[in-house]
Structure formats: C-alpha cells, structure tokens
Amino acid sequence: MPELPEVEITKRGIEPWVLDKTMSQAEVRNSSLRWKVPDDLNQKVKSQKIVSLKRRGKYILAELSNQQNLIIHLGMSGSLRVIKNAQAPEKHDHVIFHLQNGVELRFNDPRRFGCILLTNDIQNHALIKNMGPEPLTTEFNGQYLKSLAKNKTQAVKNFIMDGKVVVGVGNIYACESLFAAGIHPKRAASKVSLQKYEQLVEEIKKVLSQAIESGGTTLRDFVNSEGKPGYFAQQLKVYGRKGEDCFNCQSPIAQITLGQRSSFYCKKCQH
DNA sequence: CAGCACTCCTGTTCGC
DNA sequence: TGCGAACAGGAGTGCT
Numbered sequence A: 001m002p003e004l005p006e007v008e009i010t011k012r013g014i015e016p017w018v019l020d021k022t023m024s025q026a027e028v029r030n031s032s033l034r035w036k037v038p039d040d041l042n043q044k045v046k047s048q049k050i051v052s053l054k055r056r057g058k059y060i061l062a063e064l065s066n067q068q069n070l071i072i073h074l075g076m077s078g079s080l081r082v083i084k085n086a087q088a089p090e091k092h093d094h095v096i097f098h099l100q101n102g103v104e105l106r107f108n109d110p111r112r113f114g115c116i117l118l119t120n121d122i123q124n125h126a127l128i129k130n131m132g133p134e135p136l137t138t139e140f141n142g143q144y145l146k147s148l149a150k151n152k153t154q155a156v157k158n159f160i161m162d163g164k165v166v167v168g169v170g171n172i173y174a175c176e177s178l179f180a181a182g183i184h185p186k187r188a189a190s191k192v193s194l195q196k197y198e199q200l201v202e203e204i205k206k207v208l209s210q211a212i213e214s215g216g217t218t219l220r221d222f223v224n225s226e227g228k229p230g231y232f233a234q235q236l237k238v239y240g241r242k243g244e245d246c247f248n249c250q251s252p253i254a255q256i257t258l259g260q261r262s263s264f265y266c267k268k269c270q271h
Numbered sequence B: 001c002a003g004c005a006c007t008c009c010t011g012t013t014c015g016c
Numbered sequence C: 001t002g003c004g005a006a007c008a009g010g011a012g013t014g015c016t
Helices: A004-018 A041-045 A142-148 A156-160 A171-181 A194-213
Strands: A023-028 A050-056 A059-064 A069-073 A079-083 A093-099 A104-108 A115-119 A253-258 A261-266
Touching: A004 A050, A004 A059, A004 A079, A004 A093, A004 A104, A004 A194, A023 A041, A041 A115, A142 A194, A156 A171, A156 A194, A171 A194, A171 A261
Parallel strands: none
Antiparallel strands: A023 A093, A050 A059, A059 A069, A069 A115, A079 A104, A093 A104, A253 A261
C-alpha cells in the first residue's frame, strides 16, 4: 500500500516523462474513484503542459500551464505507470493521460480508494490546507511532537498517523518506527517523553528514507512507474511478523488492533 | 474539541 | 474443490 516512500518513488519515476510535457487527452475509463473524477477533466487538461510536479504527504500534485493543479492520490492499491509503447489498457486502468510525445500515464487502482481531482487553488484546497508538516523536514522534530502531544490521551501510534500531526506516516512505517524507538504503540501520546519523541522522529526519518532508497515497500499491490515492485518489505522488522521472533530479543511479535488497524510490536522491547 | 467508528472497494486468504 | 466470510487499510466524514 502506497505510503510516503512509495508515492515519492512514483513521483520521481514519472517526473522525467511528464515534466514540461503537454497532454493531448485525459481518457477517463472509470470515474468512480474515492471521489468522482471531474466530468471536465479532459476539457481542463487538454493541451496543457505539466509545469511542475510535487509530492505533498501522499498526494502527487501536478501543476498545469493553465494554473490548474491535478491532485492524485494512490489510495490503497493505486499506481501510476508510464507506458512508452501503446498497448491495450489493463483492468483497473481508470484514467489514462495521453501526452503529445506518445507516452501514456496510467492510473490503475483495483480498490479505487485513490482519487484524481482538479483545483485552481491548491493552497486552499480542503485536502491540502490542513496537512501537517512533511516528516523529512526539520520542522518535524521531537519538540514539535512533544508540544502537540500535550494532554492527548490518544495512543501514540494513532497520533503519529494523524495527517494533521505529520503527513505520510502510514500503518507500516508507524509500526516500524515505534519498534525502532522502543515505544509501545498503545502508549498515550502525552506520556511519551521528549527524549523518546526525539528518538521516534529520528527513526521515522530513517525508515522513510531507507524505504525510498529501496524503492518502496511492496506487500502486494505497489509497483513503481515502471511496473516494478519495491524492495523494502524484506527489511521490515515487525510489520506482518505476528508470532515470529523479534530480531532484537527473540520473543514473539504481537499483533493488536488500534484505530481499526493492525499493529505489530514487541512486548519486551517496546514500552 | 477530542477521539472514535464507519465508510468506500476488490483481491487474497481462510474456514468449513 | 468450492463457496462465502474475513481481512487488508488511507483518510475523510460523522457521531458521541
């Protein structure tokens, strides 16, 4: 499932093929995504050049020459692939952006939790404006987390997965960074010390950076812009390892549900 | 406001 | 072997 590293990998992969390129058509084959793909998508993107490509949290933002911004989210199972030689669309290729250079950018998403939207005011768009800081910036640090966590009874795992706190930290990387920092996922956010938050921030940055270097985590669905999987899954220390030995202390990894999500942790190493 | 649970969806896995 | 149930989860929405 695409989290920040997978979205970053996707953005980097498509960038050379779409930046400064002009679109000839947006072919909507299935508009029924998380939110309906705008009816006027083709009309608005046709003949427009992609003048910048950015990632914000797990959103990919493509700025067009007519001041519109495409907002793309990969949801749970989405991918954006660059198709250089025209071939028949595959199942779940919901939107195909045709470029004038003959390349196609295909949005494929079996579970359709993703979205493709357009806005002429990206800064104030509802999905964007209330987002927390990017995790790989200095703005995201231990002090910041500690002060936000004040009086919060919420479990620390849910806290760091809240996009208003910090963007891009999904279930897998939340589990991994909490393990690396030795923090129990259920611990109340307010009861985590500043030192522990500093350690947690360091681990979040580390695990996200390493995952980007490995091309992302592919558990089942994720493929990059070339249709290839990422290789970080084999470096996961706790996620998906219920009952297996902790790499640190050899006791079995536990699984609990927190905020409707599976959480994996070591009872002995995380407090 | 804070903190949950619910919801969208399909492919895969599991139990009988 | 086949079938239905359970599970997976990003994140906005709505409820308590």
